Amino acid sequence: MHIPDGYLGPQTYVVLDAAIVPVWAIAAAKVKSTLKARQVPLMALGAAFSFVIMMFNVPVIGGSTGHAVGATLIAILLGPWAAVLSVSIALVVQALLFGDGGITAIGANCFNMAVVMPFVGYYVYRLIAGNTDGLRRRVISSGIAAYVSIVVAAIFAGVEFGLQPLLAHTAAGQPLYAPYPLSVAVPAMAVEHLLFFGWVEALATMGVVAALGRSDSALLEMKPAARPLRWLWAAFAGLVLLTPIGVLAPGTAWGEWGAEEMKARLGFVPEGLAKVGGLWTAAIPDYAPAFVKNPLLGYLVAAIVGSVIVVGVTWGVAALVAKRENDDESSAAAA
Amino acid sequence: MCERDIRPADLGGGRLRPSLARRTAESVGRHVSEVLENEDLATADGLLQRIDPRAKLLAILLFSVTASLLRSPWLLAAMFAIALALAAASAVSPLSFARKVWGSAGLLAVLLAVPAATRLVTPGPVLVPLGALSLSTPGVLGAVTLVLRVVASAGTALLIVWTMRWSDLLGALTRLKVPDVIVATLAMTQKQIVSLMRTTQQIHLARESRTIAEGSVAENRDWVTGRMAFVVRKSIKTADDVYDAMLARGFSGSMCLVARVQGGRRDWAYLAAAAATAAALLGIDRAMLR
Known part of the structure; x- marks a missing residue:
């Protein structure tokens, strides 16, 4: 996910380079207030660890191996703000000492891997793990958090790539930087992380959390959150309210064509698609509930319904895991 | 590992593909050599x-x-x-x-x-x-x-x-008014990266030297993530040691780096x-x- 120089135009990298500076300043202030003078060695070691963890070959399936970024793991161990600094320093060292990742793209790389990943990972972990002391729930939570965080970071990187043809092109429309539009760049980045790198990140994070939980569980103590969890809910609600913006985007996402659109593009509908395409009818097709006539309102209603279902299912699974752990502990205590 | 039979496939089945431990050790070794060669070139x-x-x-x-x-x-x-x-x-x-x-x-x-x-x-x-x-x-x-x-x-x-040279780069950053705390952290990071990379390389070489057969994917993964956890513990322990050493040398919370350029x-x-x-x-x- 390290973006080299040349793929992002100045309109993107200048904005992200400028945006990352205040984030570093806030992170430094937060870390200083919690770690005091101890911050320098801890940040340096956190950065060194972040750098070295990317070198471990993690076996996934068959003979394939991959490298983890480790940002969620560091956020769980040191807290999200400390992770911002540690992963950023590791990325800067990678760019300046090894030439890995661009110099002008430092802001973009830090935004994706040192801001998005730790915060998404940390809050997903907090949300699922709650205040449990049970190792199994923490391990599962860390895996889900790592998986979600790297996929979200990859989507951000995909958006940055996909915006380039819109932001910078010649008079004839030829892209000057990353050449693929959003409809290609976002699915390409998301799919490779959903199918492979997300699992590498999840397996590595779960393995380390499990090993630390068995040998040195004090390291897994909940670190002070950047903000109380209610801010996460506020941000989440804000995102839900912004979903009608999606209606403004014309066309269908690349690769998500239905039979009619497929026929318009290819001139025919593949036999398999025609056979199975109509087997399932969604409850809210095209994110447009039948009982809402206004498309913007319909999109919003679909977002609220979807969010409630996802949060409800996650909550239910977490409650079941917690209950099972409590039962196990009660049985162990009784024995 | 020792509780299951070793199959011919575990021994590579006649293939000469290096083991996971050897591949990682060589990759980390290349990075360590790169740092040292860069320092030579820079001087x-x-x-x-x-x-x-x-x-x-x-x-x-x-x-x-x-x-x-x-x-x-x-x-x-x-x-x-x-x-x-x-x-x-x-x-x-x-x-x-x-x-x-x-x-x-x-x-x-x-x-x-x-x-x-x-x-x-x-x-x-x-x-x-x-x-x-x-x-x-x-x-x-x-x-x-x-x-x-x-x-x-x-x-x-x-x-x-x-x-x-990394030290010259840090000196340049200091003279360009980058806060001392950031430059000090970068300086410490580079030293610790080399140290942790050597540790990682040694861990993998040690594994390679005492392994006669590749384990299953799950066994290898457990081993790898266990070593990652070891690196976490070592990092935090070293951070504490470095901080104690800083205190012993009179560190009081503020830093002032001397730029030689x-x-x-x-x-x-x-x-x-x-x-x-x-x-x-x-x-x-x-x-x-x-």
Whole structure:
């Protein structure tokens, strides 16, 4: 996910380079207030660890191996703000000492891997793990958090790539930087992380959390959150309210064509698609509930319904895991 | 491992594919060697090594921004040629320099750009007829521009990596008013990275030396993540030790780093030449657009 120089135009990298500076300043202030003078060695070691963890070959399936970024793991161990600094320093060292990742793209790389990943990972972990002391729930939570965080970071990187043809092109429309539009760049980045790198990140994070939980569980103590969890809910609600913006985007996402659109593009509908395409009818097709006539309102209603279902299912699974752990502990205590 | 039978497939089945532990140890070893070789190159007697790190850093940043603003593939190729010439004048083998740039960033850019050169992605007149995968003229032009932009930028960045000692870079950052706490953290990070990389390499070599058969994927994964956890514990323990050592030497929370670098006329001349080159390239680029 390290973006080299040349793929992002100045309109993107200048904005992200400028945006990352205040984030570093806030992170430094937060870390200083919690770690005091101890911050320098801890940040340096956190950065060194972040750098070295990317070198471990993690076996996934068959003979394939991959490298983890480790940002969620560091956020769980040191807290999200400390992770911002540690992963950023590791990325800067990678760019300046090894030439890995661009110099002008430092802001973009830090935004994706040192801001998005730790915060998404940390809050997903907090949300699922709650205040449990049970190792199994923490391990599962860390895996889900790592998986979600790297996929979200990859989507951000995909958006940055996909915006380039819109932001910078010649008079004839030829892209000057990353050449693929959003409809290609976002699915390409998301799919490779959903199918492979997300699992590498999840397996590595779960393995380390499990090993630390068995040998040195004090390291897994909940670190002070950047903000109380209610801010996460506020941000989440804000995102839900912004979903009608999606209606403004014309066309269908690349690769998500239905039979009619497929026929318009290819001139025919593949036999398999025609056979199975109509087997399932969604409850809210095209994110447009039948009982809402206004498309913007319909999109919003679909977002609220979807969010409630996802949060409800996650909550239910977490409650079941917690209950099972409590039962196990009660049985162990009784024995 | 010892509780299950060893199958021929575990021993590689006659294949000579190195084990996971050996592959990781070699990869980490290459990175350690790279750090040490970079330090050797950075202390060689060459043009860029004699320039003040601040001037060098500013010039390279200027070149990186210039590479991102140019539109002409010819001028981007010229920028790469300038980086190659600067490398050659700085005791860096041009062949090694070109191989490093094209073998990593260049290759990735080619792989990414080739599909964009087809008419499927970039419509336009056919330049290379290949049936459904024919390459279009604007597609090829865009792909060539992207690849040259990436190698010009990567070549420029490699000049920092190969001609500047890490300590000089930190000195330059201090003189450029980067907060001391950040520079101190960067300094400590580089030392700890080398130390942790050596530990990681030794862990994997030790595993390799006492393994006669590759375990299952799950066993290997457990082992790898267990070693990662060891590196976490070692990092935190070392951070505590370093902090105790800092306290023992009178550290009271504030830092003041001494920058040893001195600038002179040669450095100003270099910076002026870099600025003039960048301005000339951008001027020609804009003139070519009209």
